[in-house]
Amino acid sequence: MNTEGMLVIKDLSVGYGAHKLFEHISLTLHRGEFICLMGPNGIGKSSLIRTIAGLQKPLAGQVKIDHDNIRAHSLAVVLTDRITAQNLTAHELINLGRYPYLTWRVKLTKQDHAIIEQAIEQVGIQELKNRRVQELSDGQLQLVMIARALAQNTPVIVLDEPTAHLDLNNRLEIMKLLKNIAHQQNKGVLVSTHDLDLALQTADGIWLTQRDKTILTGFPEDLVLNNAFDTIFQLKGFDLKTGKVVHDYQQSLSVTLDGDGYSFLWTKNALERNGIGVSPNSGVDITIQSHGDRFVWLADRQQFDSLQDLVHWLISAKHV
Numbered sequence: 639m640n641t642e643g644m645l646v647i648k649d650l651s652v653g654y655g656a657h658k659l660f661e662h663i664s665l666t667l668h669r670g671e672f673i674c675l676m677g678p679n680g681i682g683k684s685s686l687i688r689t690i691a692g693l694q695k696p697l698a699g700q701v702k703i704d705h706d707n708i709r710a711h712s713l714a715v716v717l718t719d720r721i722t723a724q725n726l727t728a729h730e731l732i733n734l735g736r737y738p739y740l741t742w743r744v745k746l747t748k749q750d751h752a753i754i755e756q757a758i759e760q761v762g763i764q765e766l767k768n769r770r771v772q773e774l775s776d777g778q779l780q781l782v783m784i785a786r787a788l789a790q791n792t793p794v795i796v797l798d799e800p801t802a803h804l805d806l807n808n809r810l811e812i813m814k815l816l817k818n819i820a821h822q823q824n825k826g827v828l829v830s831t832h833d834l835d836l837a838l839q840t841a842d843g844i845w846l847t848q849r850d851k852t853i854l855t856g857f858p859e860d861l862v863l864n865n866a867f868d869t870i871f872q873l874k875g876f877d878l879k880t881g882k883v884v885h886d887y888q889q890s891l892s893v894t895l896d897g898d899g900y901s902f903l904w905t906k907n908a909l910e911r912n913g914i915g916v917s918p919n920s921g922v923d924i925t926i927q928s929h930g931d932r933f934v935w936l937a938d939r940q941q942f943d944s945l946q947d948l949v950h951w952l953i954s955a956k957h958v
């Protein structure tokens with residue numbers, strides 16, 4: 639197996655003096671892997687990311703790439719700190735990704751510029767190049783920071799909560815971009831995130847923090863099925879296996895629902911969210927019909943044009 643560019647964490651302890659967050663963890667981030675680091679607030683994910691990136695001294699143990707300590711040539715890091723160089727253009731900020739390679743040179747070479755342009759293109763932010771950093775939205779800045787990390791041309795990239803404060807589209811875009819970077823450019827990409835739903839659907843693997851200061855690793859689906867997420871997050875009122883909020887049903891209220899596909903799922907969602915159970919042969923019969931690109935609901939020889947109308951009728955008339 640080719641181990642070149644692999645991140646190896648050996649017997650690592652992380653924390654602040656006597657305040658130990660992780661103890662004796664040994665993990666490997668392979669090239670081509672997109673891994674999400676997950677765990678509850680305050681457990682130490684940011685501290686671990688900083689320690690892996692060489693920005694914080696480990697309490698014990700080591701982090702190596704190619705048997706060498708972490709260097710700017712081997713690992714790029716994206717943190718959550720707001721950029722202080724607000725007056726730079728996005729292009730100038732991305733250029734900084736090449737500075738570790740300047741050594742005795744004072745100017746970027748043609749090859750540096752080619753790598754920078756490639757990074758900008760990969761992230762798809764050509765139109766942001768000349769904008770000042772202070773004028774960028776949170777999502778745009780995150781993309782620029784990822785381009786800067788790509789310009790650094792390292793086998794490993796680690797990012798601390800790159801999707802925080804972003805809307806659903808941007809969160810999804812960033813997670814897919816990072817996964818593509820790992821797969822298509824054969825990089826090891828480690829991301830700390832609270833985005834459970836997106837991580838479950840995009841990550842090649844999860845590093846899940848444990849109360850005993852260790853980290854459990856595995857396929858996202860295995861960690862769902864063996865309750866590892868429930869144990870660490872102490873999920874209450876949310877069933878991770880179905881991906882649904884658990885409602886307190888008023889047991890006396892239930893209906894029979896005929897239908898299938900996503901209209902069935904969203905009808906069930908609306909009913910359950912309003913305390914109405916769905917089970918065979920109980921209460922009123924509800925049939926979902928599709929009329930072109932819209933749906934109607936039939937109950938008790940009446941037609942309802944929205945779920946709101948249906949639920950209000952069921953509750954007000956106590957037809958359940």
Ligand SMILES: Nc1ncnc2c1ncn2[C@@H]1O[C@H](COP(=O)(O)OP(=O)(O)OP(=O)(O)O)[C@@H](O)[C@H]1O
Nearest residue numbers: 654657659677678679680681682683684685686832
């Ligand atoms: N510079 C520091 N000095 C001392 N303690 C710190 C320092 N930074 C963080 N801590 C403490 O370390 C613990 C872990 O913090 P950290 O930010 O690493 O957690 P986290 O898992 O990233 O949390 P969140 O999900 O809320 O971002 C917390 O108790 C925090 O107060």
